[in-house]
Amino acid sequence: MASQGSAAPEITRAAIVAEARSWIGTPYRHQASLKGAGCDCLGLIRGVYRAFCGPEKEPIAPYSPNWAEETGQETLRDAARRHLTEIDPAPYRDGALLDAGDVILIRVRDRGPAKHAAITSGPDSIIHAYERHAVAEDALPAAWRRRIAYAFRFPGIAD
Numbered sequence: 001m002a003s004q005g006s007a008a009p010e011i012t013r014a015a016i017v018a019e020a021r022s023w024i025g026t027p028y029r030h031q032a033s034l035k036g037a038g039c040d041c042l043g044l045i046r047g048v049y050r051a052f053c054g055p056e057k058e059p060i061a062p063y064s065p066n067w068a069e070e071t072g073q074e075t076l077r078d079a080a081r082r083h084l085t086e087i088d089p090a091p092y093r094d095g096a097l098l099d100a101g102d103v104i105l106i107r108v109r110d111r112g113p114a115k116h117a118a119i120t121s122g123p124d125s126i127i128h129a130y131e132r133h134a135v136a137e138d139a140l141p142a143a144w145r146r147r148i149a150y151a152f153r154f155p156g157i158a159d
Helices: 013-021 041-053 067-071 075-083 142-146
Strands: 085-087 103-107 114-122 125-130 133-139 148-153
Touching: 013 041, 013 114, 013 125, 041 075, 041 114, 041 125, 075 103, 075 114, 075 148, 142 148
Parallel strands: none
Antiparallel strands: 085 148, 103 114, 103 148, 114 125, 125 133
């Protein structure tokens, strides 16, 4: 694990997916980010980030379950841009096979802000947490694929 102020270590896509899979079964808990105890979709991304990049760089302000609808702002995107490397989401939306270990942000509503986060785990699968469900690895449905708004890579990815 990197210490504060040091560069992120090189990591592999397989290591990212393995860490995300180690969260499978963690119950859904709004605003949480503790493997085995509870997390939401953001908490999963935060936990995997901590495993490879060290402590989080900024505190997470409390947020309501309907935060995106309340503000209409791309808060999730803005935070990801501060800590991850943005990549073009268009190929993923258009049906390209997913590169394992990337982070995708999905619009829950067609014109709404991106509100759901997941880690890609295979050509057409994601690892994510969502309300009333534990962290799971699922196929990425076409309806969700069309709503991928943003895509990111963890810093220091080696392959």
